[in-house]
Amino acid sequence: MKKLIPETFTEYQFISSPLLSPDGQYTAFVAQTMDMENNCYIGKLYVIDTKGGTPRQMSEKDIKHFIWTPDGTLMYSQPAGEKDAPKMAYFTIDPATGAESCAQTISTMGGLPTFTEDGRWIIPGQVILQEKNPRYTEIRELPYWSDGRGFTCGKRNALYLVNPERDEAELITPRHFQVMGTDYQDGTLLYIGNEYTDCVEFRKGVYIYDVKTGQTSCVVQPGIFDIFHANLLDKDTAIIRGAKKEDSAYSEGFFYRVDLKDGACTKISDYDKKSEFCCIVGDVMLGLGQPNKAHDGKLYFVTVDGEYSYIRSIDRDGNLSPALTMDGVTNFFDINDHGLVFYGYRGDRLGELYVLEQDGAERELTRLNDAVLEQYHIAERIPISFTDADDVEIRGWVMPPAGYEPGKKYPAILNIHGGPRGTWGAEFNHEMQVWANAGYFVLFCNPRGSAGRGDAFADLNLGMGNVDYDNFMAFVDHCLAKWPDIDEKRLGVAGGSYGGYMVNWIIGHTDRFAAASSQRSISNWVSMDGLSDMGYYANGLQFGGFLDTHAEHLWDISPLKYAHNAVTPTIFLQSEGDYRCPMEQALQMYAVLKRKGVESKVILFKGESHGLSREGQPQNRLTRMHEILDWMNRHLQ
Structure with missing residues (x-):
């Protein structure tokens, strides 16, 4: 067999974003490959029959992000318009025929939509609070930069409610609010984050926006929890995973049930293993997917337990149940009334897609990388x-x-x-x-x-x-x-x-x-303090103190x-x-x-x-x- 060398990874296909069609007939996903000549990754959108078959490529375009629309078509977006008047074009693809068309072009620059019941869209976008100067960067906030995003001064992740037919958009989060996560169900939008003008409080709040009335309410005040994720079980109940101030600085947090009517927050489980994302370290995953999703009154989540990661569920009363029981690594998944699909690693193989059968058995859905590894010594x-x-x-x-x-x-x-x-x-x-x-x-x-x-x-x-x-x-x-x-x-x-x-x-x-x-x-933890995008708070939480109060300790470690x-x-x-x-x-x-x-x-x-x-x-x-x-x-x- 051939010896595996650094260049071998240029032969891999990197799968991400498995999503079930609303009727469960299809599973769509992205597979990225390396374009060494142009020094980039090319993403292709595929669909496969969830019962089995061969993946079908849906477009020749470079597509790395997509969604299913409620009527069972695929949607992706690309920038359009002129430099001085940018727009976003939204394209749809029929999964059965591959027919592609431009469904909508809107003036609001943002991501893929969440569809409301009345035909409007909720899209993630940005608010720019200060103009960019070509000669210098003005810093008046903390944090002032973020890894992978650069300087973030005067920028906020925001949410817009869009009427696509009229090309009208309404900002539904405060101008100084930083959105860190969302969930949506039946006219209720949940989002987490903080509003700030000086120094952000890393312990986030949880907010509810009623699409019908346009009213926003805060159901978990900022400053209480470091919230890792929040999900809607129904229009009246959410489950959050968060760590309180009194918890260990190294805590993965606990599960709490939140009553959205009165904000009552009840701890429902002492489960202390990570549920935010799979933290098993690897170098052959590219792209993302869902690490948690609420379905049928339960929250399903990826969790790391020992050297493996699984999917488990928790109900409103804190009862935990296994969804996947086979040892391996699972990174992300999708679930609806028709089944569960996930991306994971089994044995000494690269990541592929799997379907969870009704009897709990796992069925492999893709085999995009098998032919590659069969040539090499593992x-x-x-x-x-x-x-x-x-x-x-x-x-x-x-x-x-x-x-x-x-x-x-x-x-x-x-x-x-x-x-x-x-x-x-x-x-x-x-x-x-x-x-x-x-x-x-x-x-x-x-x-x-x-x-x-x-x-x-x-x-x-x-x-x-x-x-x-x-x-x-x-x-x-x-x-x-x-x-x-x-x-x-x-x-x-x-x-x-x-x-x-x-x-x-x-x-x-x-x-x-x-x-x-x-x-x-x-x-050097002394110079990391305030310089790293996590250093303005992590030193004090996890490493013993800040430069102005614990310089000697920081130097000792x-x-x-x-x-x-x-x-x-x-x-x-x-x-x-x-x-x-x-x-x-x-x-x-x-x-x-x-x-x-x-x-x-x-x-x-x-x-x-x-x-x-x-x-x-x-x-x-x-x-x-x-x-x-x-x-x-x-x-x-």
């Missing part, structure tokens, strides 16, 4: 676990190198996930397969602080850099004992985001690694404080447009290592954000993988 993931000093089980995996021969020594790479409330799980990972195919043992585990095992496990309790570091070092020791063919003199370590933080921390605390790759990293101890050759990879972990974090570490004469270099990617390894431009993603692999080869092979 390294086995072998579970390995140990008990840490606090008598807590730490779980991980070892992937032996391609062509592994017992008795022969091999280098190894320890890979550290982001978060820290991410988690490694049962999901195909292209880059780690590349390393195994290149002759490395690949080691990875979920230390304390990871998601999937409840709030107590995730809560580092100001122990970042201590309990997690101890877990990683003990895990490496355990792997060396179980796999004596790992050469302890040829160990590498790699990680991004929180993983980059840990790489920076590790090289300042041990010399056991012969090479390191620190990506989109954190080195900063890898930069210990960088003078480092001797490990290190490559830093950072994006110039990363506003989550800005590039100065890597440059500060690099400067210390260079002054000490430690071999190191920095790769700064232009036009990229924090998510380079997952949704960055194809050419940059390929360069990133080659830079890391070349660095490891030079120092470990």
